[in-house]
Amino acid sequence: MLCRTSLLLLGCLVSGLAQAQLLLGVHTDEPAPSVAELLSRLVPESVGMEVRPFTDAEQLAEAVATGELTLALLEEPVSARPGLTSIAELYPSVLHILYRGDQHPVSLGDLLSLGPIWAGAPGGIGDRLVRGLAEDYGLDEVRLLDDPWSETPVVYFVFGGILARDALSRLEGYHLYSLGEPADLNHGSIAEGIVLRYPILRPMVLPADLSPGIGPQPALTLSVNTVLVAHEDLNVNAAYGLALLADQQVSAIAAIYPLAGLPQMQPMAQAARVLPWHDGAQRYRERDQPGFLERYAETIGVTFTVLFALGSLAVALHRRRRQARKDRLDSYYQRILDCREQLLGDLPGRETARQAVRGIQQEVF
Numbered sequence: 001m002l003c004r005t006s007l008l009l010l011g012c013l014v015s016g017l018a019q020a021q022l023l024l025g026v027h028t029d030e031p032a033p034s035v036a037e038l039l040s041r042l043v044p045e046s047v048g049m050e051v052r053p054f055t056d057a058e059q060l061a062e063a064v065a066t067g068e069l070t071l072a073l074l075e076e077p078v079s080a081r082p083g084l085t086s087i088a089e090l091y092p093s094v095l096h097i098l099y100r101g102d103q104h105p106v107s108l109g110d111l112l113s114l115g116p117i118w119a120g121a122p123g124g125i126g127d128r129l130v131r132g133l134a135e136d137y138g139l140d141e142v143r144l145l146d147d148p149w150s151e152t153p154v155v156y157f158v159f160g161g162i163l164a165r166d167a168l169s170r171l172e173g174y175h176l177y178s179l180g181e182p183a184d185l186n187h188g189s190i191a192e193g194i195v196l197r198y199p200i201l202r203p204m205v206l207p208a209d210l211s212p213g214i215g216p217q218p219a220l221t222l223s224v225n226t227v228l229v230a231h232e233d234l235n236v237n238a239a240y241g242l243a244l245l246a247d248q249q250v251s252a253i254a255a256i257y258p259l260a261g262l263p264q265m266q267p268m269a270q271a272a273r274v275l276p277w278h279d280g281a282q283r284y285r286e287r288d289q290p291g292f293l294e295r296y297a298e299t300i301g302v303t304f305t306v307l308f309a310l311g312s313l314a315v316a317l318h319r320r321r322r323q324a325r326k327d328r329l330d331s332y333y334q335r336i337l338d339c340r341e342q343l344l345g346d347l348p349g350r351e352t353a354r355q356a357v358r359g360i361q362q363e364v365f
Helices: 002-016 032-042 057-065 108-112 125-136 165-169 190-197 236-248 250-256 279-285 297-343 347-364
Strands: 022-027 049-054 071-075 084-100 155-160 174-176 202-206 219-231
Touching (some): 022 032, 022 057, 032 071, 032 236, 032 250, 057 071, 057 219, 084 125, 084 202, 084 236, 084 250, 084 279, 190 202, 190 219, 219 236, 236 250, 236 279, 297 347
Parallel strands (some): 022 071
Antiparallel strands (some): 084 155, 202 219
């Protein structure tokens, strides 16, 4: 099965690509570089894939939209961009909201006013979300840092994976902020309000002690999917092959980044989307759906049955009409034969027979 899949992937990519190599752009934050390296190893050598790093998410999206890159790993954007289409959803990134100090904010407005904020790469979903929330709360003094190293952030508002032990060791003194109580989910929580403004986000609950030291209690937060995007002009066969590759490698991506194996990553659980599916990716998604003949088999069967019945009825009526005509002609012939015997008799009988023959002729005409 794996060999057959590999041959299908190779055929789709080779037949669909005029260029010698795929160009894949990725942001420098993990796990994007590791996932990109995995995909580049799986692409057939006859096609090849070059990975190009970017530090600005907005520049990365622009490079794909203008055709400078073939593909990119991007957090799903807040709004659609001309030229950008989705190939596959790869993994979710979880929002971690951390604040430093003993002052516990009671609202997002208070949180964003505590001090300098690191919200991820410029142009990313975290950066856009903080700017939008600051505008909603009427905050003019929110200060977003260009990086988290030149100045220590008071607030982290970043999307990523589950925090590793090494990262937790550097976050002493920080606390995990929850967007309301987890029990409020589906009952008007702040997280759901944010999702209404940004449909690409999904509510998510971080379990208690998932990050010991900063989050002893369950926390309600958000997540966003990272998608493999391509320019809309990418060949349909190539897009189909890349969608196949991404689907076949879910387990391999989950081995690098466990959140890729979450149930909400399954196709039936996908929520609202901003970027449209590429035609090739859409064709791959619909590969197991019934075709035209399968969908309308019963209708076609009934139609042919009705047509056959009507045809049979028409043939039967035609045969009956011909038989009735023959029967009428036979009756005329029989009457003529009866008159013939009278023609051989006496003169009055012959005259009567002639009159009868003329009447039969008129009737026939």
